[in-house]
Amino acid sequence: MNSNKLKLSLPVAMAAILVISLTPACGGGGEPQALTIPVTVDGESMEPETVRVTQGDMVALQIQTEHSGEFHVHGYDVKTDAEAGKVTDLFFQADATGRFRITFHESETTEEEQSNGDSHHEDETEEKGTEHDEASDESEIELGFLEVGPR
Amino acid sequence: MLKFIRVGLPLLAVAAALGGRTAFAHGFGERTELPVPLGIFLIGAGLTVALSFAVIAFFLKGSPGGSSYRRYNLFQHRWLESVASSPFIWWPVKLFSVFLLVLVIAAGLAGDQTSSSNFAPTFVWIIWWVGLAFFAALIGNLWVLVNPWKALFEMAEAVFRLFRPGRNLGLNLAYPVNWGIWPALVLFLGFLWIQDAFPQSAVPDRVAGMAILYTAITLTGMAVFGKHQWLQHGEAFSVVFGFLAKFAPTEVRVRNPDLCRVCPGKCLDRDGQCTNCYQCFEKSPVREWNIRHFAMGLSNPEHMTSDKLALVVLLLASVTFDGFSATSGWVDFQSAMVNTFSGTIDLPGFDSLTLADTLGVLLFPLAFFLAFLAFSHFMSGTVGREFEAMELARAFAYSLAPIAVAYNLAHFINLLLIQGQLIAPLASDPFGYGWNLLGTADYQVNIGVINARILWYLSTVLIVVGHVMAVYLAHLVATRLFSDRSTALNSQYPMLMLMVMYTVVSLWIIAQPIVA
Numbered sequence: 096m097n098s099n100k101l102k103l104s105l106p107v108a109m110a111a112i113l114v115i116s117l118t119p120a121c122g123g124g125g126e127p128q129a130l131t132i133p134v135t136v137d138g139e140s141m142e143p144e145t146v147r148v149t150q151g152d153m154v155a156l157q158i159q160t161e162h163s164g165e166f167h168v169h170g171y172d173v174k175t176d177a178e179a180g181k182v183t184d185l186f187f188q189a190d191a192t193g194r195f196r197i198t199f200h201e202s203e204t205t206e207e208e209q210s211n212g213d214s215h216h217e218d219e220t221e222e223k224g225t226e227h228d229e230a231s232d233e234s235e236i237e238l239g240f241l242e243v244g245p246r
Numbered sequence: 247m248l249k250f251i252r253v254g255l256p257l258l259a260v261a262a263a264l265g266g267r268t269a270f271a272h273g274f275g276e277r278t279e280l281p282v283p284l285g286i287f288l289i290g291a292g293l294t295v296a297l298s299f300a301v302i303a304f305f306l307k308g309s310p311g312g313s314s315y316r317r318y319n320l321f322q323h324r325w326l327e328s329v330a331s332s333p334f335i336w337w338p339v340k341l342f343s344v345f346l347l348v349l350v351i352a353a354g355l356a357g358d359q360t361s362s363s364n365f366a367p368t369f370v371w372i373i374w375w376v377g378l379a380f381f382a383a384l385i386g387n388l389w390v391l392v393n394p395w396k397a398l399f400e401m402a403e404a405v406f407r408l409f410r411p412g413r414n415l416g417l418n419l420a421y422p423v424n425w426g427i428w429p430a431l432v433l434f435l436g437f438l439w440i441q442d443a444f445p446q447s448a449v450p451d452r453v454a455g456m457a458i459l460y461t462a463i464t465l466t467g468m469a470v471f472g473k474h475q476w477l478q479h480g481e482a483f484s485v486v487f488g489f490l491a492k493f494a495p496t497e498v499r500v501r502n503p504d505l506c507r508v509c510p511g512k513c514l515d516r517d518g519q520c521t522n523c524y525q526c527f528e529k530s531p532v533r534e535w536n537i538r539h540f541a542m543g544l545s546n547p548e549h550m551t552s553d554k555l556a557l558v559v560l561l562l563a564s565v566t567f568d569g570f571s572a573t574s575g576w577v578d579f580q581s582a583m584v585n586t587f588s589g590t591i592d593l594p595g596f597d598s599l600t601l602a603d604t605l606g607v608l609l610f611p612l613a614f615f616l617a618f619l620a621f622s623h624f625m626s627g628t629v630g631r632e633f634e635a636m637e638l639a640r641a642f643a644y645s646l647a648p649i650a651v652a653y654n655l656a657h658f659i660n661l662l663l664i665q666g667q668l669i670a671p672l673a674s675d676p677f678g679y680g681w682n683l684l685g686t687a688d689y690q691v692n693i694g695v696i697n698a699r700i701l702w703y704l705s706t707v708l709i710v711v712g713h714v715m716a717v718y719l720a721h722l723v724a725t726r727l728f729s730d731r732s733t734a735l736n737s738q739y740p741m742l743m744l745m746v747m748y749t750v751v752s753l754w755i756i757a758q759p760i761v762a
Contacts, residue, residue, distance in 0.1 A: 150697070170277040170693050191694030193277045194760070244280065245699035 127151030127246070136160040136177070136199055141238035146197070148189045150246040156185040164202045168241050170195035176202070195241040201234055277693050278572075278760040279660050282702045287757040290706040294713050294749045298742050301717045305735065314517065315545065317499075317536040330535065340397035347394040347457065349676055354454025358678025364450040365676030368668045370457070371441075371448065376658045377666065379490055383651045387491035389483060390524050395464040396484075399473050416469035421479060421510070426553035430485040431560060433463070435607070437482060438564045442571060443603030474525040478511050489557055491522065492543035492644070493651045499534040500526040516547050541648050541715045545722045550640040558643040559618065562650040563611035566752065569657050571606060573758040579606075617744065618646075624740035629733050641727055642741060645719035649745065652712020653752040656705035660696060667691045705756050713749040717742060 127149070134156050135142040148154050158166050158177045166185060167174040170193065177183040282290075321327040329335065346369070354366035361367045381388050390396075403415040446452045467476035477484045491497075500506060503518035505526050513523035520526050521543065527533055548554075570576055580602045587598035622639040626632075633641075667689070674687035681687065720741050724734040 172276075191277075191692075192280060192698035193693065194280055195277050242280065243698075245697050245702075 125246075127153065129153040129155070131155045131157060133157045133159065136162075136166070136238060138162070139236055139238075141197065141199075144239040145242055146240070147242045147244065149244050150189060150192050152189045152243075154187055154189055158183045158185060160199075162201050165200040166238075167198045167200060168195055169198065171241075189241075189243045192243050192245045195243070197238045197241055199236045199238050201236070277664065279701065280698045281759045282706060282753070282757040284757065286702050286706050287753055290710055290753045291750050293710050294746055294753070297710065297714050298717055298746060301714060301721065302735070302738070302742070305721050305738075315538055315542040317497075317534075317538050319534045319536050321533060321535045327533075327535070336391060339392060340394075340400075343392040343394040344397050344401075347461070351454045351457050353676045354450040354452075354457065356677060357450055359450050360678065361448040361450065362668065363672075363675070363678035365669075365672045366450045366453040366457075367448040368665070368672055370453050372662060372666045373669050375441075376662050378487060379654065380658070380662060382487040382490040383493045383655065384495075386494045386496035387487055387522065389487040393477070393481075393484065395461060395468070395481070396473065396477060398461075399465060399468045403473070414472065416472060418472045419470055421471045421475040425479065426551055427479050427485050427557060428553050429467070429480040430482045431553060431556055433460075433480070433482040434486055434557075434560065438560070439604065439607050442564070442568060442607050443600055445597075445600055475510060478525070485557065486561070488522065489561070489647070490651060492546075493541050493647060494543065495538055495540050497521050497536050497538055497543055498524070498527045499536055500530040500532075501534070502526070502530050502532065505530055512549070521546055541651075541719060544644045544647050544719055547726065548644075550643060552636075552640060555640045555643040556615075558647055558650070559615045560611050561654075562646060562748070563614040564607070565650055565654045565657060566614075566755065567606050567610040569653070569752075569755040570610075571603065572760045573755065574761045575758075576606070577761050618643075621740045621744040625737050628736045628740060629728060632733075633727075638737075642720055642723055645716055645723055645741075646745070646748070648712040648715035648719065649709075649748055649752065650712075652708045652715075656708045656752075656756060659704065660701055663696050664691065664693060667695070706753065709749060709752050709756075713745060716745050720745070 130148055130152050132146055132148075132154065134146065136158060138161065146154075146156070156166075158175070159182050160166070160177045160179055163179045164177060165174050166177045166183070168185070168187070170191065171187055171189075173185060173187045175183055175185045321330075350366045350369060353364055357364045357366070378389060399415070406415040407413065440447050440456065444452075464476070464481055467480045470476070471480070479485070499519055499521050500523065501519045503514065506514040506518070506520040506523065509520065509523060509526050511520075511523050511525050513520035513526060515521065580599055583602035583605075584598045587601060591598050591601055618639055619635055622642070623635040625638050625642075626635045668691060670686045670689040674684045674689075675681045717738075720738060721734070724737050724741075725731070728734040728737060
């Protein structure tokens with residue numbers, strides 16, 4: 096009889112301990128904010144390497160890049176064509192938590208068209224062109240990550 | 247992580263150096279989970295230790311009941327039994343399952359070779375492998391009902407019996423007793439290697455190739471040794487899902503000592519019954535479908551053999567390695583291996599990176615086994631060498647299972663919930679030809695379906711609860727094995743240490759940032 100009581104009380108006690116110990120860590124992170132984050136892209140990397148925001152934030156990335164190309168936040172699947180030498184804005188609401196890849200896809204049109212007349216690094220893009228001969232994925236550069244923490 | 251969803255900075259750098267591996271485009275590796283914060287990790291670890299002592303204190307006061315546990319038989323409702331055993335329900339399900347196998351092979355061979363736009367990789371790796379393992383552990387052994395190879399063999403046998411009534415299809419050679427479940431373990435190890443080391447595990451035509459090869463092996467096995475013999479000993483997934491289903495809150499049971507005694511599955515337990523033996527279940531006129539507490543199936547007194555111990559060790563180690571291989575520690579090891587061996591190993595489909603992962607797949611189970619054996623040796627010391635270390639390792643093997651099951655759930659839940667959604671568009675367009683058969687081709691994956699904070703707590707709670715179940719089961723085994731209470735209690739301190747270590751390692755892994 097006594098052991099029956101014990102059998103019941105153990106799971107109850109366990110559940111209680113779990114709930115009590117976990118609740119204080121559950122606090123909210125305040126109200127969602129509108130964030131403007133400048134991002135600098137050069138060749139292989141991005142500054143800052145990890146963009147950290149909190150769930151619910153309205154994010155505006157101000158992208159400044161040396162080369163023209165497509166700036167892509169995976170998962171959210173938002174992208175924009177960033178032009179060399181200009182500041183390009185990318186807006187999105189960070190609804191989903193997690194860590195998301197950010198990649199840069201250098202535009203191949205720059206080699207052929209060169210219509211914008213930007214004087215940037217013609218030799219560098221050419222060098223890149225000779226390197227990627229296999230899949231077109233190869234020109235996708237891993238810049239860094241977007242981290243959306245829970246609120 | 248499953249190899250194909252690993253896409254990350256260091257790995258890509260390595261891949262670029264090797265000049266081959268391309269990242270899978272949209273859908274795979276788009277999102278990784280945030281690591282559990284230090285605070286939650288510490289709370290989890292603390293709870294693990296505290297609750298371990300709580301369980302011990304509980305056992306100091308009273309001893310648990312015998313080998314039986316409370317059950318509720320759903321088949322006491324006659325209509326439920328007749329519905330559940332109706333062939334009109336299960337044959338369509340079996341046919342659909344065979345159709346899915348054919349679809350995997352057809353889509354893999356003929357469809358678009360991009361992993362994320364082909365039905366085969368997502369269905370096999372996420373819906374079937376991860377999803378069915380969840381189902382087996384949380385609900386019951388669905389695989390028994392939907393196994394397409396079993397269904398194919400049964401169909402062939404039904405046709406065969408039209409011509410030769412009353413005979414069994416195949417050679418029906420006697421299965422060598424000392425083989426145990428080793429054939430299934432070897433096949434499962436091969437499967438784990440594909441999951442964690444084979445670089446092309448998500449390439450659609452490779453997935454189709456795997457399915458064809460495994461179909462050939464399984465049908466041959468059933469034809470040579472008979473359907474039930476091969477399913478019990480050689481069919482890796484019947485063995486693995488069957489093992490996970492011991493954790494589940496449902497079971498099928500036959501109380502028929504005469505039937506169970508002559509069963510080649512050697513399923514008879516000490517109470518003259520057998521649990522989850524589908525061979526007896528098919529034959530017996532009186533049967534039960536029971537609801538029970540989670541994990542209690544692992545406390546059934548079974549004859550423990552070394553192959554069953556190997557299965558537990560393999561499952562424990564593989565799920566841990568799958569988690570660990572996505573941490574920076576493993577990526578460092580990979581880089582070291584690539585630096586040492588690049589150039590020397592240049593086989594097609596097997597380079598130095600694959601070698602590193604292959605070592606992981608093989609050495610993790612070995613390390614886990616040695617650790618378990620070492621602690622069993624300590625235990626043997628605490629009980630005055632009444633039992634040998636290996637005997638104790640076998641006896642206590644099943645009690646480790648809840649930790650593995652819980653960690654498996656914690657590790658794969660976000661993969662199933664998020665990447666698993668890809669099956670909706672893929673079901674409409676399995677070949678990647680631009681079809682829209684079911685109208686779901688444009689479904690967008692909702693990456694916010696589970697919040698990181700909920701996931702952190704869920705993972706931590708799952709792992710801690712799994713640990714408590716493990717400690718409890720080990721005590722049940724100890725009280726059964728040792729004659730007096732104090733010996734039983736003493737035997738549990740080494741076991742407890744091992745379990746705390748393992749649980750804290752599991753928690754530590756989910757607290758690591760995922761880099762690959």
